[in-house]
Amino acid sequence: MIRRRDERGSALVEVCWLGILLVLPVLWIVMSVFQVQRGAFGVSAAARAAARAYALAPDDASGLARARTAARLALDDQGVHGRAPEVRVTCTPYPSDCHQGTSVITVWVHSRVVLPLMPSALGGNRPSFALDATQTVPIGQFQEISSG
Amino acid sequence: MAEFPRRRDERGTVTMLIVGLAVVLLMMTAVVTDASAAYLQRQGLDTIADGAALTAADAGASGDEAYGVGLDTDLRLDAGIARAAVGDYLRRVGAYARYPGLTARVSVDAATQRVIVEVRAPIHLPLHVPGSPEHADVGATSAATVGLDE
Numbered sequence: 654m655i656r657r658r659d660e661r662g663s664a665l666v667e668v669c670w671l672g673i674l675l676v677l678p679v680l681w682i683v684m685s686v687f688q689v690q691r692g693a694f695g696v697s698a699a700a701r702a703a704a705r706a707y708a709l710a711p712d713d714a715s716g717l718a719r720a721r722t723a724a725r726l727a728l729d730d731q732g733v734h735g736r737a738p739e740v741r742v743t744c745t746p747y748p749s750d751c752h753q754g755t756s757v758i759t760v761w762v763h764s765r766v767v768l769p770l771m772p773s774a775l776g777g778n779r780p781s782f783a784l785d786a787t788q789t790v791p792i793g794q795f796q797e798i799s800s801g
Numbered sequence: 802m803a804e805f806p807r808r809r810d811e812r813g814t815v816t817m818l819i820v821g822l823a824v825v826l827l828m829m830t831a832v833v834t835d836a837s838a839a840y841l842q843r844q845g846l847d848t849i850a851d852g853a854a855l856t857a858a859d860a861g862a863s864g865d866e867a868y869g870v871g872l873d874t875d876l877r878l879d880a881g882i883a884r885a886a887v888g889d890y891l892r893r894v895g896a897y898a899r900y901p902g903l904t905a906r907v908s909v910d911a912a913t914q915r916v917i918v919e920v921r922a923p924i925h926l927p928l929h930v931p932g933s934p935e936h937a938d939v940g941a942t943s944a945a946t947v948g949l950d951e
Contacts, residue, residue, distance in 0.1 A: 664815045671819040679823045686830050690837045697844045745893065755859075757852075757893060789894045791852050793859040795947075 684769045689782050692766035695731030696738070696786045699724040703740055704760040704788035713751050717742060724762050738764040756792045761785060831928040842900070842924050842939045849896045849903075850920045850943035853887045857907060857916040858945035860886035878947075880909040883916050896920075915946045 706723035710716030717740070724738045741761045744751040751758050763785040771780050861883030884907045897903055900922035908917045921940040926933060 667815045668819065671816060675823045676819060679826050683826055683830050686833060690833060693837060693841060697841055701844070701848070757890075759894070788848050789852050791856045791859070791890065793855070793947075795859070 681770060685782075688766055688769055689784070691731055692733050692764065692782065692784045693786075695728045695733040696762055696764050696784045698731060699727035699738055699764070700760055700762040700786040700788040702727040703762055704758060704790045707742060707751070707760055708758055708790045708792060711752070713742075716751065720760060728764060733764060733766065735767070736765065738762050752792060754792060754794045754796045758790045758792065759787055760790070761787045828930055831930045832933075834928050835926045835930065835933060838927055839924055839937070839939055842922070843941060846900065846920050846922060846939060846941035847943070849891065849894065849900075850918050850941040851945075852894065853890050853905065853907075853920070854916050854918040854943040854945035856890040857883040857886045857918060858947050861909070861916060862947040878909050878914050878916060880907075883907060883909055887918055891920075910944075913946065915944045917942065917944045 703720035703724040706719040707716040710719050720742065721737070721740050724740050728734075728738055739762070741763075742751065742758060743761070744756050744758045747753045747756050750756070763783070765781040765783055767779050767781045858878065861878040861880070863879065863882075887905055887907045891897060891903070891905060903920060903922040906919040908919075909915070910917060919940060919942045921938050924937050924939045926937065
């Protein structure tokens with residue numbers, strides 16, 4: 654009888670301590686992993702969309718504007734809101750004229766995912782996870798000659 | 802007396818349940834992480850295969866038919882030039898450095914005049930889960946052709 658009284662309530666204590674010490678951190682890890690996964694897929698899709706938009710634009714200036722819009726739309730679609738993604742475009746072998754024939758365009762998209770349930774009160778900026786993706790698109794050698 | 806052993810056996814079952822739940826959650830997280838890594842590598846290889854196929858189709862079609870035969874046919878592809886263009890493109894975009902062990906297979910379908918590029922690269926899974934493969938390959942296939950607009 655004595656032993657039975659000693660064991661009373663132990664399940665409740667175990668649930669409280671293990672629940673707080675083990676399950677809550679594990680749940681936070683699961684949430685963070687899914688958040689980062691969503692961001693990674695979003696950035697990957699954004700790079701793909703941005704590169705395609707850039708390659709199909711008539712010239713470099715409008716291409717960059719379209720690429721930025723496409724990247725933002727793609728990230729919005731994936732539920733990654735917040736700051737606009739950073740988009741950089743480089744091309745070889747003509748760095749100043751990306752839409753020339755046989756050029757290879759590389760679009761780099763960079764964004765950040767804020768980790769969940771981390772208040773800014775813990776100091777500095779809210780902890781976030783940096784994500785980036787690149788996409789490469791070649792331009793064909795056969796180009797339509799513009800009027801002029 | 803028969804009640805006591807059974808009650809002692811049941812001690813700690815809540816602990817086991819909670820620890821088991823945590824272990825299962827962590828393993829599922831590891832599986833999701835590995836699957837994401839594989840998916841992202843496939844996206845990257847897709848990109849490389851797309852670019853390589855486009856470059857190969859573009860380089861392999863010299864465009865001579867447009868002057869000799871006329872514009873009513875697709876451009877004929879030169880398999881040798883297409884194959885060389887794929888190797889050149891992969892080196893140019895740094896595909897071998899980004900995906901060590903990358904292999905590319907190029908074939909030209911004579912009937913449809915398509916270049917088919919198949920790239921494969923081994924993937925290093927970031928987390929190891931019991932039962933996950935030691936060595937895994939991710940591959941992507943892409944095809945391209947050059948057509949003439951009227």
